[in-house]
Amino acid sequence: EPEVTQTPSHQVTQMGQEVILRCVPISNHLYFYWYRQILGQKVEFLVSFYNNEISEKSEIFDDQFSVERPDGSNFTLKIRSTKLEDSAMYFCASTPGQGAYGYTFGSGTRLTVV
């Protein structure tokens, strides 16, 4: 069964450093998403991406965050200057297109900011 692949599985970074989280969505999917889950809390929407541009973003997705699809297969989330409160599990997801297909999630990247 096709999978969404995320790398790395765990990243430790110092406060103030930039990090890039990588995702390879399912190849024929058109919509891409980032969600995050702070330990013990609910899963929160960050951003959705369609047709090479952001289609929707949450209040969490401020100027320190950016997303990119640089080469037609990878989908990246960049955090420009990490803060302690950015420590969370970050999930990438994709869907084929219109309608309620249900999202396919990757297994996540655990980001720890120290």
Added chain:
Amino acid sequence: GNSVTQMEGPVTLSEEAFLTINCTYTATGYPSLFWYVQYPGEGLQLLLKATKADDKGSNKGFEATYRKETTSFHLEKGSVQVSDSAVYFCALTKNYGGSQGNLIFGKGTKLSVKP
């Protein structure tokens, strides 16, 4: 705004017990409803879904029925196993004129099944 409310956990059951995890939602229009499961140390997996009123989603012995009149999507399983121990998330998405909306999750309910 749109929201999902799940019963507070943790829920601890013995093997072969009956499971219900309550989920209610608030949304305008006609959302699609989902249950996702997160096994320890893993990501989110779609368990089942329903896209319109009275639809029943089912998978791996789990069922949930989309009840518009009570705005509910309760998860049930007749006989749980130790391997069902996980965190279960109820979620909804709005469909905006054909576009896929983002998922709104409940807080999750941790289920522990004892042998």
